[in-house]
Every structure is written in C-alpha cells, then in structure tokens.
Amino acid sequence: MTCVIGVDLGGTKTAAGVVSSSGEVLMSDTIPTLNRAGGQAILDATAALISGLVARAADAGHTVSGVGIGSAGVIDASAGTVVSATDAIRGWAGTALVSGLHSRLGLPVRAVNDVHAHALGEAWLGAAAESSSSLLVAFGTGVGGSFVLDGAALLGHRYVGGHVGHFASPLAVVDGVPLPCVCGSAGHVEAVASGPAIHESFLRFEGSVAEATDTRGVFKLAQGTHDGGAAGTAARLAVELGARAAGQAVGGLINILDPETVVISGGLADAGEPWWKPMEAALRQELLAPLSAVPVVRATLGNSAAIVGAAKLVLS
Amino acid sequence: MTCVIGVDLGGTKTAAGVVSSSGEVLMSDTIPTLNRAGGQAILDATAALISGLVARAADAGHTVSGVGIGSAGVIDASAGTVVSATDAIRGWAGTALVSGLHSRLGLPVRAVNDVHAHALGEAWLGAAAESSSSLLVAFGTGVGGSFVLDGAALLGHRYVGGHVGHFASPLAVVDGVPLPCVCGSAGHVEAVASGPAIHESFLRFEGSVAEATDTRGVFKLAQGTHDGGAAGTAARLAVELGARAAGQAVGGLINILDPETVVISGGLADAGEPWWKPMEAALRQELLAPLSAVPVVRATLGNSAAIVGAAKLVLS
Structure with missing residues (x-):
C-alpha cells in the first residue's frame, strides 16, 4: 500500500506516523525536539525519525510517497520555510524546512503551521469530519x-x-x-x-x-x-x-x-x-x-x- | 456592448447602475427603498428601477445579461432569499429576492449581503484591487x-x-x-x-x-x-x-x-x-x-x- 508520513513538530517533542490514504495511522514514533540545538540539528533528527518510519513501513510492504509536516512557528507554506518562531525552539526561525527535509530524504515534502495541521486533521477525520x-x-x-x-x-x-x-x-x-x-x-x-x-x-x-x-x-x-x-x-x-x-x-x-x-x-x-x-x-x-x-x-x-x-x- | 446591472439595496435607498465588463458604471439611478411596504412592494419597485436602466442601456446600444444585487440583511446567496433583516426594512426577512426579481425581469439574478457586495467592489476595482x-x-x-x-x-x-x-x-x-x-x-x-x-x-x-x-x-x-x-x-x-x-x-x-x-x-x-x-x-x-x-x-x-x-x- 502507498502511504505518506505525517509529522507534528512541537516545542518539546516531534511525533511522526505512517498514514494510509484513508487516514489510518499504521505506525508511529516520537522523539524529543532538539529545541536548543538549532535548525539543522532538528532537521537531521526529524529526517532520521522519518527514515526509520519509512524503513518500518517498507518492512510491512508499504511505500511512502511523501511527507507532510505541521510545525510550531509561522510557516510559509509556499516557500516551505520557518518565517518566525518563539524561543521555545531556538534557531528554528529562518530554517528551510521543506528543502532541508527534501534534500535529506528525497521525498516530496509539504509544511504548514502545527495548529493548522491540527485543524486539518479534525476537519478531515475528527470532530468536524x-x-x-x-x-x-x-x-x-x-x-x-x-x-x-x-x-x-x-x-x-x-x-x-x-x-x-x-x-x-x-x-x-x-x-x-x-x-x-x-x-x-x-x-x-x-x-x-x-x-x-x-x-x-x-x-x-x-x-x-x-x-x-x-x-x-x-x-x-x-x-x-x-x-x-x-x-x-x-x-x-x-x-x-x-x-x-x-x-x-x-x-x-x-x-x-x-x-x-x-x-x-x-x-x-x-x-x-x-x-x-x-x-x-x-x-x-x-x-x-x-x-x-x-x-x-x-x-x-x-x-x-x-x-x-x-x-x-x-x-x- | 454586453453589460450587467448592479444593485445596492439599503435601508433608506436603492441604487442601481449599468456596469460594463470592466467595471465602469455607464448610467445609474436611485429610488427610496419602500422600507415600510413589505417584500413584494420592494421587489416591484426594484424591478421597475432595473427595467428603466435596461431600457436606457438598450437606447445606448447595450444589452443587459444579468443582475447582481447587494442587499441589507442576511442573504442566503445560494437560495437567493433574505434569511433575516432588521426592522429598518419591514417585511424583508423571508423574501425570495432572486426568484422574485428573476420572475419580474426574465434575467439571471444573483444576490449577496450589501457589505459583502461593498467589499467585493473594493477588492475588484477599489482600494484592494x-x-x-x-x-x-x-x-x-x-x-x-x-x-x-x-x-x-x-x-x-x-x-x-x-x-x-x-x-x-x-x-x-x-x-x-x-x-x-x-x-x-x-x-x-x-x-x-x-x-x-x-x-x-x-x-x-x-x-x-x-x-x-x-x-x-x-x-x-x-x-x-x-x-x-x-x-x-x-x-x-x-x-x-x-x-x-x-x-x-x-x-x-x-x-x-x-x-x-x-x-x-x-x-x-x-x-x-x-x-x-x-x-x-x-x-x-x-x-x-x-x-x-x-x-x-x-x-x-x-x-x-x-x-x-x-x-x-x-x-x-
């Protein structure tokens, strides 16, 4: 089955899941967000989290076709960059989120602010379905x-x-x-x-x-x-x-x-x-x-x- | 030239204009809104205002292809009805605005609340063009x-x-x-x-x-x-x-x-x-x-x- 990865990158932890086209979370994993280590370190850790899930998905016979990420901060969804962020994630502002993950993973990536991702999830499959x-x-x-x-x-x-x-x-x-x-x-x-x-x-x-x-x-x-x-x-x-x-x-x-x-x-x-x-x-x-x-x-x-x-x- | 009629129906007066496809108001006219006479009387008066403009437009060689109306009140833009209105226009709530004008004029009609019409105008050709x-x-x-x-x-x-x-x-x-x-x-x-x-x-x-x-x-x-x-x-x-x-x-x-x-x-x-x-x-x-x-x-x-x-x- 073809799946995608959804990522929720917050101030303290980053959670990711392998999501089917119907919205089922088939497997997931969580890491602490490296909120004092700067943008590149966070991208490295997030890419590693995603790669681990891609490998686990492959073991189960699933192909991952893309990555969607909801991140803390003001996210330019068109450029795929972090416009601004609070001090909760130091060095996050200015990070090229989409291109940084794309270059590490070779997969199509899209990003949006985490509250918008949250609302999109509830609107798709949750309380506002x-x-x-x-x-x-x-x-x-x-x-x-x-x-x-x-x-x-x-x-x-x-x-x-x-x-x-x-x-x-x-x-x-x-x-x-x-x-x-x-x-x-x-x-x-x-x-x-x-x-x-x-x-x-x-x-x-x-x-x-x-x-x-x-x-x-x-x-x-x-x-x-x-x-x-x-x-x-x-x-x-x-x-x-x-x-x-x-x-x-x-x-x-x-x-x-x-x-x-x-x-x-x-x-x-x-x-x-x-x-x-x-x-x-x-x-x-x-x-x-x-x-x-x-x-x-x-x-x-x-x-x-x-x-x-x-x-x-x-x-x- | 093919034109349309735009109407601004407010609590005290109703203004209408013949509008070109580029947004130029070629001719216009205004009547008092019959705000104590009820929905059907207002529709009659508004249709007469529009018909007068259609005739004037024809004299100038223009064909009118439709009517857009911005009206006071909560307007169901899909059904074309007045959902509710304040006492400023008595009997306006419940009026079948779009079908009432369409049956009187034989032209395609669309309606929206007047503040939205106002904003659409400024967004098209005005301050937010x-x-x-x-x-x-x-x-x-x-x-x-x-x-x-x-x-x-x-x-x-x-x-x-x-x-x-x-x-x-x-x-x-x-x-x-x-x-x-x-x-x-x-x-x-x-x-x-x-x-x-x-x-x-x-x-x-x-x-x-x-x-x-x-x-x-x-x-x-x-x-x-x-x-x-x-x-x-x-x-x-x-x-x-x-x-x-x-x-x-x-x-x-x-x-x-x-x-x-x-x-x-x-x-x-x-x-x-x-x-x-x-x-x-x-x-x-x-x-x-x-x-x-x-x-x-x-x-x-x-x-x-x-x-x-x-x-x-x-x-x-």
Whole structure:
C-alpha cells in the first residue's frame, strides 16, 4: 500500500506516523525536539525519525510517497520555510524546512503551521469530519486557531492567520490595566485564557504557589470534592475567568466567520466541566440569533490530529 | 456592448447602475427603498428601477445579461432569499429576492449581503484591487465587514459571516457594565464604535443634545477650530473612544485573518483625522510583529462600491 508520513513538530517533542490514504495511522514514533540545538540539528533528527518510519513501513510492504509536516512557528507554506518562531525552539526561525527535509530524504515534502495541521486533521477525520467549514481553537500553553474551509486552512497572506489569541478581551483587563501578553502587546485573550494565565489569575486571587505550582494544580484544587477553603475558591474563580474569556472570544469569532462546526481542543478543553461549562455559556451568550444552534464540540483525534492533518497535505 | 446591472439595496435607498465588463458604471439611478411596504412592494419597485436602466442601456446600444444585487440583511446567496433583516426594512426577512426579481425581469439574478457586495467592489476595482485577500470593515450606523479571498467573500455557512461588530470590546464596558448592543447582547464593538454609539458616548461624557443632536454634530464639535469648552472636550473624547475601539477591533481581526490589505469604509472613515488617527494607532498597537507593515487604507469607490461588487457576481 502507498502511504505518506505525517509529522507534528512541537516545542518539546516531534511525533511522526505512517498514514494510509484513508487516514489510518499504521505506525508511529516520537522523539524529543532538539529545541536548543538549532535548525539543522532538528532537521537531521526529524529526517532520521522519518527514515526509520519509512524503513518500518517498507518492512510491512508499504511505500511512502511523501511527507507532510505541521510545525510550531509561522510557516510559509509556499516557500516551505520557518518565517518566525518563539524561543521555545531556538534557531528554528529562518530554517528551510521543506528543502532541508527534501534534500535529506528525497521525498516530496509539504509544511504548514502545527495548529493548522491540527485543524486539518479534525476537519478531515475528527470532530468536524462532515463539515464544509470549521473553526478550531486550541486552549493550552497558548491560544491558537485555524479556520478550515472546504478542506483548506486559511493561512493568511503572510502565513500569520489563525492567531486567535491575540485580540483584545474585556476579561484581560484588571483594575483598568490590560494584562501583558506574550506577543508584546497587552489585554489579549491569551493573556487571560491560556493555561499559564489561569495559574497567574489564581495567584492574583490570593492563591499561593505552595497550594498550586502550576495550572494543573489549579484545576486539581478547582475540581476537589471538598471546597478547599480560600485556595479552592481562588482556583474555581481562576478557571472560570479563563473559561469565560475563552468562550467570549470564540463566540465573537463565530459571529465573524460563521463556521459550520466549532471544535475546541487543547489541554484546557480536556480538563472537564469546570472549564467547559462556563466556556460554552459565555460563548453562546455572544452569538447572533441565526447562529444560536452552532455545534461546539471537543476535538476527537487527540495527539494524532496534527499527524493526519499534515499527512493530508501530501495526500490531496 | 454586453453589460450587467448592479444593485445596492439599503435601508433608506436603492441604487442601481449599468456596469460594463470592466467595471465602469455607464448610467445609474436611485429610488427610496419602500422600507415600510413589505417584500413584494420592494421587489416591484426594484424591478421597475432595473427595467428603466435596461431600457436606457438598450437606447445606448447595450444589452443587459444579468443582475447582481447587494442587499441589507442576511442573504442566503445560494437560495437567493433574505434569511433575516432588521426592522429598518419591514417585511424583508423571508423574501425570495432572486426568484422574485428573476420572475419580474426574465434575467439571471444573483444576490449577496450589501457589505459583502461593498467589499467585493473594493477588492475588484477599489482600494484592494491588487490584493489577493482583503478585509473591509465599515463603520457607520452599524459596524460590518467582509473578508474577500481570491475574489470571493467569506459568506459563512449560514450566510452570517462578516458580523465583525459583534465581538466583545474592552472599551464597550463602562464602570464594569457592558454597553447594550443592538443585537441583544452587550459589550460588543458596535456598542461603542458605531456612529450612534459615539453620540451616546458624547452624552455620557456630559455633552448635551442641545450641543449635538447627532453623530454629525459630535464630529463638528470635535473638529471645531476653537476648543469648544466642555462640549468640545466631550466630543473629542467620544470620537477618540469610538475610533480606538474600532482600531483595536480591526487590529485583532488582522491577527486572525492576515489579509493582504485592510480597507476601512463608512461614514466614520470619511470623517477625517480626528477619527482616523486614533483608529489607526490603536489598530497598529494590536498587531503581531510580522503584520506590522499591513496596509490600512480608506475605501476609494464611495457609493458605487456595492453596485460594482454586486455586478461582479454576474460577470464572473
């Protein structure tokens, strides 16, 4: 059988899979991303990961015809280069991703930003599989999104499209002062709705690092069966604030983009009802009347979404 | 020469023009929209307006091959019907716009929402003529927009796409209370950045109706050569608040959509520097670094934008 390789290259790990033309992940492998070693070292390691899978596929009688890669950073999908990237992957910006892998592997390669790959996967085989258009928004360490129309992600003229965490949120203003955002501006959705922002809100609500060292700890406190005293209250308020900001933002985007289906993903979406309920309530409060029945669903493909979405780039 | 008719059907007037294949408006005519008479009466009047132009075109040796119409309301561009409309045009919702005109005229008819028609016109021949993608946002009595990619407007799955006035704005919150929005929700961009909202801000800043009866009056006070005392100050603050909210909103949208060109239109965009300067400053403050050079320009086609944009529907 002819297959392709889909790769999900993130800040901490790089996962790849052999994907059939129907989207089945036949075999997969994961390595740590060499996020301090620079672009060429990452390309070497990624090529080795892919070559290993090509060999395993051959042993099973499969031929690999191409490689699709979803990568962290702003990816010029036409030139196949990394336009910019955060410090999470040092030296990644400027890397010739597509030509670098092509020269190492001899296979056709296509690349796109990882959130777009994620959305393409959910639109192909996941939560939005039957929809002609979908908006995916991921809430985790950051806030990112992608609008997929007729199987193609809206990449933007400079490949920056989908930065849905970077617009002003009324809930990212505390005592009249906009919260600083990682982008350098302030008052953005990401500054109140990301995972780290929820931990910061917890501390602002007079929770302490001793009570919750990170976002996971805040959720644990918020979900505790006993009320948890002041720390429990601070945790519940922080989770609810982040969730409301998330829902308000997505609701406004729905009024603008009118997607057939809305898919919410990321670590916060997986954290259960204490986040999902206030998120969806805030979202629905924003909607214009003709949009009130829009389906808002959790992503279903988990970690394989970006792998199959990236694979689709070289299948279609 | 073979031409088409483009129609711009708004809440107060309906304008139509004979448009050549290159987009030249050869002749035009305008009637008041019968906004209290119901859908069939509006169709009758619009068909008569079009027939008059078809006859004039014939006299000049031109044949009309089709009719494109941009109409107020949510327009199902596939079925050719008015899905919903505000009370500005009573009885318009539910009207079979395309079949109603087709049966009256015997010509092929296509329809789209008027803001999308406006954006299609600017994208074809106006401020975004050389751009592969553009975001147009109109600030006037309401706030509306349209994202045009490769010559097609993003209409949305339920044809509601482009309602860019209806997402949460930090500047639409006064003393912790979100300002009511015409859509029934609160705290939206339109509630602080529309023309009427600027007049309301002026009154909130202790300007009086005697000093400015409407938005135009507020701008007159704000632009006055002498400082205008307390009323002048209130007017300048109100204009600046609306402009900052407008710019902040558009800036956030640019981070999400990454259009090649941004076009700002509507009565407020035409009101000069006191609005444009704070609008553009607020807009640029929101932008992610790779978007900092995005062109933000005023619409250039004026009232003919929607006519030529609607005409394009039946030309392409």
